[in-house]
Amino acid sequence: MLNFIWIFFFTSAFIVALIKLLVLGDTEIFGQLMTAMFSLSKTAFEISLGLTGILALWLGIMRIGERSGFITLLTRGLSPLFAKLMPEIPQNHPALGAMVMNISANALGLDNAATPLGIKAMKELQKLNPLKDTASNAQILFLVINTSAVTLFPVTIFTYRAQMGAANPTDVFIPILIATYASTLIGLLTVASVQKINLFDKVIMSYLGGFTLFVLGLLSYFSSLPQADMLTQSSLISNVILFSLVMLFISGAVIKKVNAYDAFIDGAKEGFETAITIIPYLVAMLVAIGVFRASGALDLLADGLRYIVLGLNMDDQFIEAMPTALMKPFSGSGARAMMIDTMQVHGADSFAGRLSSIVQGSTETTFYVLAVYFGSVGIKNIRHAAACGLAADIAGILAAIAVAYWFFA
Numbered sequence: 001m002l003n004f005i006w007i008f009f010f011t012s013a014f015i016v017a018l019i020k021l022l023v024l025g026d027t028e029i030f031g032q033l034m035t036a037m038f039s040l041s042k043t044a045f046e047i048s049l050g051l052t053g054i055l056a057l058w059l060g061i062m063r064i065g066e067r068s069g070f071i072t073l074l075t076r077g078l079s080p081l082f083a084k085l086m087p088e089i090p091q092n093h094p095a096l097g098a099m100v101m102n103i104s105a106n107a108l109g110l111d112n113a114a115t116p117l118g119i120k121a122m123k124e125l126q127k128l129n130p131l132k133d134t135a136s137n138a139q140i141l142f143l144v145i146n147t148s149a150v151t152l153f154p155v156t157i158f159t160y161r162a163q164m165g166a167a168n169p170t171d172v173f174i175p176i177l178i179a180t181y182a183s184t185l186i187g188l189l190t191v192a193s194v195q196k197i198n199l200f201d202k203v204i205m206s207y208l209g210g211f212t213l214f215v216l217g218l219l220s221y222f223s224s225l226p227q228a229d230m231l232t233q234s235s236l237i238s239n240v241i242l243f244s245l246v247m248l249f250i251s252g253a254v255i256k257k258v259n260a261y262d263a264f265i266d267g268a269k270e271g272f273e274t275a276i277t278i279i280p281y282l283v284a285m286l287v288a289i290g291v292f293r294a295s296g297a298l299d300l301l302a303d304g305l306r307y308i309v310l311g312l313n314m315d316d317q318f319i320e321a322m323p324t325a326l327m328k329p330f331s332g333s334g335a336r337a338m339m340i341d342t343m344q345v346h347g348a349d350s351f352a353g354r355l356s357s358i359v360q361g362s363t364e365t366t367f368y369v370l371a372v373y374f375g376s377v378g379i380k381n382i383r384h385a386a387a388c389g390l391a392a393d394i395a396g397i398l399a400a401i402a403v404a405y406w407f408f409a
Contacts, residue, residue, distance in 0.1 A: 125377075177218070
């Protein structure tokens with residue numbers, strides 16, 4: 001899929017540029033494409049190098065959290081919920097532990113740990129699956145929860161916002177939390193309606209009710225504030241929560257007699273390696289997006305959407321962030337590159353820059369997760385997995401737009 005998208009960007013740029021040259025007589029268009037290619041490849045390299053220190057910092061902190069037992073703690077806390085949502089899985093089956101650890105790793109932003117844990121969980125679920133080429137109910141529910149991805153600690157987004165010059169990189173934390181909640185809730189409700197899961201079970205209701213009350217409390221509190229105070233309070237609460245998590249990780253390490261400094265250094269080394277690893281991917285996608293934009297193809301797409309939106313008498317500020325939203329279900333790296341491109345063109349603290357960040361944090365990459373997780377166990381008939389995953393994506397994107405207008409417009 002990513003190969004198709006990458007080729008599409010270059011091919012579309014070439015066709016639009018050719019029309020401009022032959023029909024409109026624009027003799028500079030191909031020069032602009034080449035300038036975009038060279039400048040964006042340089043920009044991608046500079047961004048990747050600039051990320052090194054920030055990634056080293058946050059991955060070091062997350063490694064402390066990992067070793068201090070927070071994933072284990074989350075696993076214990078979420079196990080009763082998964083047992084009720086997937087009653088066909090025997091009690092204490094290895095699949096339950098692997099699933100909860102995967103969700104916990106996603107929630108804490110530990111992407112490198114989440115994927116292998118997710119594959120392990122899918123393989124354990126496959127052992128219980130009577131139809132080996134067809135996704136079971138439990139596999140579909142796990143995948144949709146995974147793709148809707150409640151992210152309590154969106155480190156990567158904060159990192160890119162800091163690198164792109166945001167005055168307060170964490171000011172999107174509360175909006176992301178609200179958007180990702182909407183995505184996960186709709187994903188769960190959609191699967192439950194298809195699979196006839198009883199969401200009124202007291203265990204399920206207690207979990208959903210607790211998290212819903214927390215989000216409603218945030219909504220109620222912020223809705224009572226003037227916008228200027230809302231932004232100030234959101235920033236303050238976000239920073240207090242995030243730094244408190246850092247202190248909880250360190251405190252947990254002290255209690256469990258884990259060497260927090262060594263854990264940080266190990267994670268920081270991984271951060272350095274990650275920053276170097278992403279250079280070719282970032283160069284590939286930013287250059288492709290750059291020529292797509294330089295040719296005018298992205299403007300044509302945006303103008304078409306803007307025409308429809310204005311025809312409906314709607315505000316059109318959100319359109320500049322839509323490339324991230326449209327890319328998100330197909331490619332995580334592509335959506336990330338779109339987010340960076342939006343922040344670079346419009347500014348990290350612009351409405352479009354903030355909205356693209358919220359969209360990036362609202363859901364996971366549905367088709368990528370489908371391909372990797374189901375592909376790892378040889379499933380060909382995915383049943384209602386894609387439809388339910390896309391429903392969660394749409395809910396997350398709409399919630400991201402709504403909350404961005406509420407906080408930042």
